[in-house]
Amino acid sequence: MGSFARFATIAVGLCVAGCGEQGGSTAGTASMSSAPGVAGSAAKPAEAVTGTIDAELTHAPNVPPPVGKRPPAKVVVRLEVKEVELPISDGVKYMFWTFGGQVPGKFIRVRQGDQVEFHLANHPDNKMPHNIDLHAVTGPGGGAASSNTAPGHESQFSFRAQNPGLFIYHCATAPVGMHVANGMTGLILVEPPGGLPPVDREYYVMQNDFYTVGKYREKGLQPFDMQKAIDERPTYVVFNGAEESLIGDKALKAKVGETVRLFVGNGGPNMVSSFHVIGEIFDRVYTESGVHPQEQVQTTLIPAGGSTVVEFKVEVPGTYVLVDHSILRAFNKGALGTLKVEGPEDKSIYSGKEIDSVYLSDKAARTGAVAEAAEADAKGKLTRELQIAAGKQLFAGTCSACHQPDGQGIPTVFPPLAKSDYLMADKKRVIDHVINGKTGEIKVNGNVFNSTMAPLSNLPDDDIANILTFVRSSWGNNATDAVSKAEVAAVRAATQRPPGAAK
Ligand SMILES: [Cu+2]
Numbered sequence: 001m002g003s004f005a006r007f008a009t010i011a012v013g014l015c016v017a018g019c020g021e022q023g024g025s026t027a028g029t030a031s032m033s034s035a036p037g038v039a040g041s042a043a044k045p046a047e048a049v050t051g052t053i054d055a056e057l058t059h060a061p062n063v064p065p066p067v068g069k070r071p072p073a074k075v076v077v078r079l080e081v082k083e084v085e086l087p088i089s090d091g092v093k094y095m096f097w098t099f100g101g102q103v104p105g106k107f108i109r110v111r112q113g114d115q116v117e118f119h120l121a122n123h124p125d126n127k128m129p130h131n132i133d134l135h136a137v138t139g140p141g142g143g144a145a146s147s148n149t150a151p152g153h154e155s156q157f158s159f160r161a162q163n164p165g166l167f168i169y170h171c172a173t174a175p176v177g178m179h180v181a182n183g184m185t186g187l188i189l190v191e192p193p194g195g196l197p198p199v200d201r202e203y204y205v206m207q208n209d210f211y212t213v214g215k216y217r218e219k220g221l222q223p224f225d226m227q228k229a230i231d232e233r234p235t236y237v238v239f240n241g242a243e244e245s246l247i248g249d250k251a252l253k254a255k256v257g258e259t260v261r262l263f264v265g266n267g268g269p270n271m272v273s274s275f276h277v278i279g280e281i282f283d284r285v286y287t288e289s290g291v292h293p294q295e296q297v298q299t300t301l302i303p304a305g306g307s308t309v310v311e312f313k314v315e316v317p318g319t320y321v322l323v324d325h326s327i328l329r330a331f332n333k334g335a336l337g338t339l340k341v342e343g344p345e346d347k348s349i350y351s352g353k354e355i356d357s358v359y360l361s362d363k364a365a366r367t368g369a370v371a372e373a374a375e376a377d378a379k380g381k382l383t384r385e386l387q388i389a390a391g392k393q394l395f396a397g398t399c400s401a402c403h404q405p406d407g408q409g410i411p412t413v414f415p416p417l418a419k420s421d422y423l424m425a426d427k428k429r430v431i432d433h434v435i436n437g438k439t440g441e442i443k444v445n446g447n448v449f450n451s452t453m454a455p456l457s458n459l460p461d462d463d464i465a466n467i468l469t470f471v472r473s474s475w476g477n478n479a480t481d482a483v484s485k486a487e488v489a490a491v492r493a494a495t496q497r498p499p500g501a502a503k
Contacts, residue, residue, distance in 0.1 A: 103241025105186020185267025246337025256343025391470025
């Protein structure tokens with residue numbers, strides 16, 4: 001987004017940072033692998049290691065402080081594997097296997113030339129053996145064979161961080177796919193001597209795909225589905241281990257004029273990410289975390305088991321949406337996060353308005369009510385009030401794009417749900433319209449509509465029940481009863497799928 005000259009300066013800056021201390025050649029010949037004689041490669045004799053540092057590790061989206069100008073050191077990394085039940089979506093839980101207690105694994109930041117002493121602990125309450133394969137390690141298995149660790153035990157190995165770059169680490173215990181699919185991936189950054197050029201904000205974002213027995217947003221504790229994983233049919237594709245990990249209070253933050261650097265990993269196990277930030281153009285992308293930045297990129301591919309570093313200056317305030325631009329993953333599997341930028345507007349760059357529920361969907365109005373209703377339901381204590389609160393959140397984005405946030409619709413185009421005689425006349429018919437859509441002439445409060453509502457059969461039964469309970473009790477509709485998920489399930493069960501349609 002800046003002038004060409006600015007990039008030239010930064011490119012030189014990177015070479016100074018990345019090559020200067022080792023007196024290597026220009027950035028023009030450097031590469032992430034160790035080409036002999038090239039700056040930042042392993043071909044030179046190792047620099048002397050001075051002192052011992054206990055590595056500070058961070059949970060996403062935070063990253064540890066830069067290495068700065070310090071010389072290579074012995075760095076002690078302590079990481080503990082914990083098997084923990086955590087939310088993956090509102091009201092949906094999953095038994096994650098984690099490096100450090102959350103997904104993704106804790107961020108590790110070292111300097112090229114550091115001698116890393118790695119301690120992998122496996123918490124005594126865990127059920128599984130685990131290990132770690134760091135792509136930053138030069139040597140067979142990336143550390144995996146040296147770190148097989150039973151619950152209650154700890155392993156230790158050491159390696160020299162030879163190559164600069166942003167590397168994935170993951171568990172490589174059989175069945176490997178299952179360990180990775182349960183969340184066992186993280187990032188280790190190996191900074192070049194002198195460190196990366198300073199920026200205003202740095203964040204850690206990791207994409208993963210998850211495979212649950214229940215469909216997307218089916219509530220409760222969801223078991224892992226190995227067959228779906230083998231078939232590469234993810235139920236969830238999310239950033240930082242949960243659908244809402246970068247939403248609301250947890251949005252990434254920046255101020256107008258600042259440069260943001262995202263360290264983005266793709267832990268897979270299966271999906272390749274088309275990483276994009278809606279409303280931004282990446283000034284620089286270190287494609288696949290190689291040393292040569294590509295410039296002016298809209299969307300960048302991140303392989304499974306790979307990473308990228310993107311940098312961009314934010315110039316106008318508002319909400320920027322991180323997505324996997326395989327776009328149904330963003331809107332129907334969860335691969336959506338936000339960056340909130342505050343500061344003065346610049347109407348010459350952008351005159352328009354802030355994004356609304358169209359992009360954020362029901363997350364725009366997230367209140368925690370969906371999870372609350374699901375928990376109450378699991379205990380047999382669901383009330384109509386809890387359903388209304390959950391339905392109100394889900395209505396935003398799911399239905400409001402057409403029927404409008406106040407339920408008034410748009411004359412001649414989208415019928416009103418507010419004070420709708422059609423809506424209130426037949427509960428079963430309305431459930432059927434949401435599951436199966438509706439085409440053709442209908443009369444609402446005396447006005448004729450002749451259009452099409454697409455089926456929303458992808459929504460789980462309880463979400464449809466809660467939305468309709470809300471709608472039938474709002475804006476002058478005065479239902480006194482609720483719509484139950486059993487009523488929705490009954491309509492769904494009676495629905496004939498079109499011949500050949502996917503189940
Ligand atoms: Cu494991």
